Amino acid sequence: MMQTAVQHGLDWPVNAISRVPYALYSDPEIFRRELQRLFYGKHWSYVGLEAEVPRNGDFKTTKIGERAVILTRDLQGGINVIENHCAHRGVQFCQERLGNRKGFVCPYHQWAYDLKGNLKGLPFRKGVNGHGGMPEDFKLENHGLTKLKVAVRNGVVFASFDHSVESFEEYLGPTILKYFDRVFDGRELSVLGYSRQRIPGNWKLMQENIKDPYHPGLLHTWFVTFGLWRADQESQMVMDGHGRHACMISRRNAGGKGAVTDGVQSFKEQMTLHDARLLDIVPEAFWNGPTVVMTTIFPSIIIQQQVNSLSTRQILPCGPNSFDFVWTHFGFADDTAEMTQRRLRQANLFGPAGYVSADDGEVVELAQDGMRQHPEYQTISELGGRDIGNTDHMVTETLIRGMYGYYRKVMEL
Amino acid sequence: MMQTAVQHGLDWPVNAISRVPYALYSDPEIFRRELQRLFYGKHWSYVGLEAEVPRNGDFKTTKIGERAVILTRDLQGGINVIENHCAHRGVQFCQERLGNRKGFVCPYHQWAYDLKGNLKGLPFRKGVNGHGGMPEDFKLENHGLTKLKVAVRNGVVFASFDHSVESFEEYLGPTILKYFDRVFDGRELSVLGYSRQRIPGNWKLMQENIKDPYHPGLLHTWFVTFGLWRADQESQMVMDGHGRHACMISRRNAGGKGAVTDGVQSFKEQMTLHDARLLDIVPEAFWNGPTVVMTTIFPSIIIQQQVNSLSTRQILPCGPNSFDFVWTHFGFADDTAEMTQRRLRQANLFGPAGYVSADDGEVVELAQDGMRQHPEYQTISELGGRDIGNTDHMVTETLIRGMYGYYRKVMEL
Amino acid sequence: MMQTAVQHGLDWPVNAISRVPYALYSDPEIFRRELQRLFYGKHWSYVGLEAEVPRNGDFKTTKIGERAVILTRDLQGGINVIENHCAHRGVQFCQERLGNRKGFVCPYHQWAYDLKGNLKGLPFRKGVNGHGGMPEDFKLENHGLTKLKVAVRNGVVFASFDHSVESFEEYLGPTILKYFDRVFDGRELSVLGYSRQRIPGNWKLMQENIKDPYHPGLLHTWFVTFGLWRADQESQMVMDGHGRHACMISRRNAGGKGAVTDGVQSFKEQMTLHDARLLDIVPEAFWNGPTVVMTTIFPSIIIQQQVNSLSTRQILPCGPNSFDFVWTHFGFADDTAEMTQRRLRQANLFGPAGYVSADDGEVVELAQDGMRQHPEYQTISELGGRDIGNTDHMVTETLIRGMYGYYRKVMEL
Amino acid sequence: MIDLNLRAEIEDFYARYCAVLDEGPLEAWPDLFTEQCSYRVVPRENYRAGKPLATLAFESRGMLKDRIYCVKQTLFHQPYSQRHLLSGMRFEVTQDDRYRVEANYLVIRTKVDEMADVLSVGRYYDELVRDGTTLRLAVKHCVFDNELIPNSLIYPI
Amino acid sequence: MIDLNLRAEIEDFYARYCAVLDEGPLEAWPDLFTEQCSYRVVPRENYRAGKPLATLAFESRGMLKDRIYCVKQTLFHQPYSQRHLLSGMRFEVTQDDRYRVEANYLVIRTKVDEMADVLSVGRYYDELVRDGTTLRLAVKHCVFDNELIPNSLIYPI
Amino acid sequence: MIDLNLRAEIEDFYARYCAVLDEGPLEAWPDLFTEQCSYRVVPRENYRAGKPLATLAFESRGMLKDRIYCVKQTLFHQPYSQRHLLSGMRFEVTQDDRYRVEANYLVIRTKVDEMADVLSVGRYYDELVRDGTTLRLAVKHCVFDNELIPNSLIYPI
């Protein structure tokens, strides 16, 4: 493996976490290792919300890494995650995104599975008129679907291919768990809808993007102007003990002109809205201080609380050079009609066309373009130093360094 | 090579022929070896029917594996198969699917070949005004097109890149040859037309599909309901001595409800046709018992006789993850107009939109999807046991095991 | 590396320069080496014309090999070539093809560069309110854009990633330099416009095409018929000392029927134009004899003077199997309106739809098709012998042999 | 040139035809044809060479109903959406209340979680007849250029 | 069937609508809508499932102006050109001077130095009202089939 | 708004134009132009920048005939089929019997054994004149967005 990596010019000083070789973003062998160790290894990956499968028999199809999986609520009401390929001869048997079934039947030869992934039966198993059928020693229980380990916390479902993974709570660690519970506090969730985009960039670039408090005040003029995000506002950058997960926490301020806007080319002082409803922001009790908390749970998911807009953003890599980015916008079952409308209006800011996130997809694509052309080159993420640590300001790239510190350990690169 | 295979997780118990690693369906190194040993090695591949090139000078372009070849009838009436790239600097010189020519001239520098592939001349070979030209020792006979070994049997043309291949009759073996001659009995053939589809799956999945008597009664409701195919009908599964070729032979029965339809989810009892002409089946003398014989000739072709519908189905791999599937529907020159119309009506059942074959393309694509996502996983084809042998029933996957038994020998995997 | 090559069947007799293995045109490892040694090594690559960036602050984006670069005229009027990816985290920051700027600002975090590629500043470098910022020892001068070595000769700009490359004049050598200066004699150039095509073939096939005096009289009927190019006209084939660059020099003759048209299938005797303005050719002083000089400067560019039509044709490889071909048609600032119109009319002969060049793109594609299908096969370029040397006729492939003689040295294949 | 109202009526008919195929319900599709009709989907190579084989060849409204039943009830396939675009419609009155219509068509297919692509592109060679207050297709021959079908063709074109 | 002149007027309106989006100036786009309008770009899955989330959801001409300002002034994106093709337009007069219009649409995107591809394909569900001498869109809902957006959607559809 | 009959006549002309290019015979194409005409196929970048270079630039029906002869007799190329789709046609009467017409166009190409793709997409900027009973193109400028041509452009657009 490393052969290829070296071929591709991977030449990475030991312990350098503030410099990342461009080859890491496009090398197919490295990507294969990422799938094995990060997405299929001892990590928890997001699969969905309980609110997406409220009734017994409900299911939702999604992916972990490049593997198709199905989130099901079985007939006893239990939550399961099973792999979406038939144990017989591999058919990805379930296509619908959402549905309700008593079980799954593969179209090719009608092997039948229950919602837990157990093989319940198969045609002609005992033969026909004494002919054929499966061998005597064939046991249904040995040929079920791949079952993943499942963790459900406050309505959010995570799964792992490795059953020896630590508990979800240990995985997040106390700091991140606290912020996870801040949004997911046990109230019933309601799904507002989905947005999907295929971003032609390496999946890690999106993790970096949400571990990067440096860019919002510069790339997203909108944020700056309306004080939703600027370098001079109160904020904390915090990580779990491994540096793999993080929260960017901040509180909006007045906005408008100020020290941090001087010479910031993207700042537009005179900007005002023709229709202010887009920014009709109303504080919510659970905020409990911060107006925004962006949580990155390595490797698969971002949890967004941006004023009244809430979403999970799932990362589904498609090879080293692109990934699908799936947004699930949600609110709470007890939201007023006004609050729901508010969340939907503010949703204009986010997603593939969003005022402050369409451009993230664009720069990720351009970073991939720039990096593919020169694999031997390296990034430099040294804002706020070269080490790793939580901060009470946002003038730092410490969260990115934290992620690569952990990445190098697990990837043995 | 095996390096890569192992990298991709190929871990295949010796002699296991009822379990096939998913990696076999997408690994590029394995595919490269398949081209060399199966398509370009000591095997016969289908190229077409004599009826497609009836007149001297007629030609047809096609492929063997990934190599473009041309089937020609030379000016002496002989059948030739030559490779479609110029000996000079590689141009694939012939584009038309069908045509008539005295010979081939490459567009780039007009090197001229006869229909046998011999280089007949090239411009300025002797120079111009005493300048240039080809070296003294340049011999036309050393620079012809690649000529393949050709076998013609009862109007069907096969070719091999390896001139040391056994005879076509030995290649098929007596059993398969008998069924080959059943359809191709020497009567003049008439081509009714072509259907083409690009199926995003590994080419072997299509061979398996036609060596799989287990699926038609389950996937193809149509078959079951009208008794064209069901698990309880008379049938034989036979192979050549190597297990590489096979015939699925069966005789339709009454159809309708019965033991083998109980619990078969796809069975629709009350199904009837608004216009029965689609199933206006009239037995033909040559059937001689069976109503259907599906013949797989490894690695390139399937011969279909389904009641009155006749076709060859050619497999043209495009990389490990897809193949082009070319259907040539035919009848006999002495068919009545009614019989021709009957064959054409029944053709609705087959091809890329066919009532009982569009779904084969769909499941092949889904098998590829399922297998690509988990290369380390394995299929299980143990219906009717784990060994190889002909059967007089269809409740078996023996033909698939037969193919992989041979495959492992030749591929040394 | 050669492992892969051998895997792909590269088996190339030492010193054979008249036979080239097909694998050379599609092998990814060989292509990677070509990028490193030919496009990013000690060679000069074309980037554009000074006339494209006439004013201070003007810039043009283009590529060398697969790397995006920017040609700029800085505020002091100097010509620079810099790589188009940000030193921070890799964003390809400039998208417009042409423009005018005081400097470049990366959209992601607004790192600011001058037109020479120097990093001039970055936001929050000194931190905000005493928090964060870049480390003490961070020096702007260590983090500029990649700067290429630049050569400007008579209005044409070349660049090299390797600053130890010999001078452009030495690189061309006296013979080729003479013909370079014949077109680019110091007169001011005026750009007439661009044509772009993506040709699905290996980039070397285009270099061969313009080092191949054998094909124009055969592929391009137009040329033959109107005597713009035929095998019996006065011509010289000349190379630099390394055989890497070349000129095909010729003088049109009467056209019509003659020895060299006998048996040339593409010749059409009775061909005449309904509107002769397409061939309203008027000799120009600088021609100084030849009516056509086609210059190939290895590896990146072709300079065309075909009667009154002038263009540079830039080769931008996109992987081993395709390249972008960019035509910049130009004239001279002192051209009369009639001469400009003449150049534009004759431009119909060239480019992606050109009467005598659309077919070059087509045969290149077909050569790639033919070669990909059979990597173990070899070309044979032995017209005019097997050695390398200038000639005073065009019945030779010596220029192609010259290129591969040099290629084998540099590529160590 | 044909009467403007007739022209508009025919354009409306095709707008309805496309809406039925793209928006559903597919069960409404057979009613757009006459009882004795000819519906064929044909690769251009067979059409040009005069070869009789079609990808789909139906000879009655009943066969169209059977196809829809098959697609909805028995033919397993992955879900996809299709979107028709027609252009360059040509009209000719061949007899009273019988019109020959030709048009270029493009059908864009979108499969779940995939990019949109071209499912079928070609030309309609149709004949419409007036049946009381409405128009119906007596003949619809869809001759497609992209002979290499992207796996399968499930819904009508 | 609606009046032929009205039909032509509506077709002309859509020709202008597409020209504004494809040829510019984008600043002219909001004026094609009424002051109180509903413009939505919606993935088909949300539309079908009755989920309220839209990719873009605007409720007034002011919001349309804000979007254009954002696209032109604050939203960083790579340059691209778009080209609209409409087909199968259906017309219905719902009240005096109010018309429901549906049509299939296809938007082809071309990015610099890339091949053209499908940016968006789907169906318009619109309502037009007469405002003095001109028509304006009171409702324009663009429901797209290709739910997996090729990175981002910058300009209006 | 222009007269409805004229509008239909122009639409019919374009339907014929596309049929000639997509169905043939190509030899009929020059007759759709006036003797002194301007036919240009131009990449948008040159058009926008005011650069005079065109991919094809013809100044008379004779040049169009020469092109067709070249395509049929002398210009080697791989066979492909093309299919035109037009949309958003705009009409303007500039003088008696002279009309300016604009429309978006999309040309889908299919090569043997390949998937269909976009050959050219852009906009027509045309002028039509009445020549006795028929219309002819005095000006046809095809400005294409997809400046990076997929290898080559053989047949007219």
Ligand code: FES
């Ligand atoms: S592949 Fe699923 S039942 Fe056979």
Ligand code: FES
């Ligand atoms: S490549 Fe065929 S003649 Fe030269």
Ligand code: FES
């Ligand atoms: S990537 Fe360019 S400024 Fe950060």
Ligand SMILES: [Fe+3]
């Ligand atoms: Fe952002």
Ligand SMILES: [Fe+3]
């Ligand atoms: Fe089948």
Ligand SMILES: [Fe+3]
């Ligand atoms: Fe040439």
